[in-house]
Amino acid sequence: MSKTAIVTGAASGIGLAIAKKFKQEGYATFCWDIQSPEAEHEIEFVHCDVSKESAVVEAYNVVKQKSGPADVLVNNCGLQFMAPLEEFPIEKWNQLIGVLLTGTFLCSKTVFSDMKSQKSGRIVNISSIHGKVASPFKAAYVSAKHGVHGLSKVMAVEGAEHGITVNNICPGFVDTPLMRNQVKKQMELNSMSEEEVLEKIFLKAQDIKKLTSPEQIADLTYFLTTDSASTITGESYSVSGGWGMGH
Numbered sequence: 466m467s468k469t470a471i472v473t474g475a476a477s478g479i480g481l482a483i484a485k486k487f488k489q490e491g492y493a494t495f496c497w498d499i500q501s502p503e504a505e506h507e508i509e510f511v512h513c514d515v516s517k518e519s520a521v522v523e524a525y526n527v528v529k530q531k532s533g534p535a536d537v538l539v540n541n542c543g544l545q546f547m548a549p550l551e552e553f554p555i556e557k558w559n560q561l562i563g564v565l566l567t568g569t570f571l572c573s574k575t576v577f578s579d580m581k582s583q584k585s586g587r588i589v590n591i592s593s594i595h596g597k598v599a600s601p602f603k604a605a606y607v608s609a610k611h612g613v614h615g616l617s618k619v620m621a622v623e624g625a626e627h628g629i630t631v632n633n634i635c636p637g638f639v640d641t642p643l644m645r646n647q648v649k650k651q652m653e654l655n656s657m658s659e660e661e662v663l664e665k666i667f668l669k670a671q672d673i674k675k676l677t678s679p680e681q682i683a684d685l686t687y688f689l690t691t692d693s694a695s696t697i698t699g700e701s702y703s704v705s706g707g708w709g710m711g712h
């Protein structure tokens with residue numbers, strides 16, 4: 466029987482590339498998302514708002530019935546909202562913390578006991594360079610991603626004797642709808658072209674002035690679930706073109 470992988474937020478962007486990679490590697494692959502995938506593909510879609518515990522438990526029951534317990538969980542889904550601190554709406558704060566941090570907690574909590582019983586499991590969180598550093602106007606996002614790093618260390622410690630590893634990937638800018646929406650907003654705010662926004666704002670802190678592709682994140686995610694990575698846990702890998710090194 467194939468191994469089972471769950472990827473949250475796999476209807477789009479990085480999550481979709483990760484789900485495709487696991488499918489290609491022979492996993493029964495499930496996408497948990499609040500929106501259906503744009504295009505037809507072989508990844509099984511289960512509607513799930515990861516910020517709601519009952520929805521996560523229900524989605525996991527579907528996975529278990531179809532393919533058995535999870536071998537791999539990739540906590541990827543996300544969203545962004547930007548505003549100066551004094552104007553940051555509490556509703557947006559709660560939503561981002563709810564999806565990015567509480568969602569990672571709930572999905573991991575739900576698969577953890579099966580991974581313990583199986584004496585093996587792999588959890589990879591798609592965090593962000595903003596799990597390590599700050600940028601203005603991203604209070605909720607930066608707080609949530611820093612929180613994910615604390616949570617993942619606890620999970621790595623609790624999972625270690627049970628063959629479970631937990632790691633974070635911290636991308637700089639990756640070419641996805643979430644990122645392109647931010648570019649559009651900056652074009653309007655600053656009356657700049659797309660190229661100017663990328664050069665002067667987005668890629669300013671990266672020494673390698675290139676966007677990362679979703680497939681590059683998918684390849685590292687997959688590597689962290691292989692036997693070669695069985696002693697890597699509690700780590701946070703930047704894939705950010707050297708963000709902040711030279712500045």
Ligand SMILES: NC(=O)c1ccc[n+]([C@@H]2O[C@H](COP(=O)([O-])OP(=O)(O)OC[C@H]3O[C@@H](n4cnc5c(N)ncnc54)[C@H](O)[C@@H]3O)[C@@H](O)[C@H]2O)c1
Nearest residue numbers: 474477478479498499514515542543593638639641643644
């Ligand atoms: N794109 C980047 O530049 C970048 C950089 C660093 C980190 N990241 C992180 O990578 C992850 C994926 O980002 P992306 O750029 O592919 O975004 P995206 O917008 O393309 O995809 C995010 C997906 O998450 C889903 N989602 C949102 N709320 C959800 C919820 N409550 N429950 C389930 N699914 C939900 C969306 O429907 C969407 O399909 C996010 O965690 C993001 O913070 C992205």
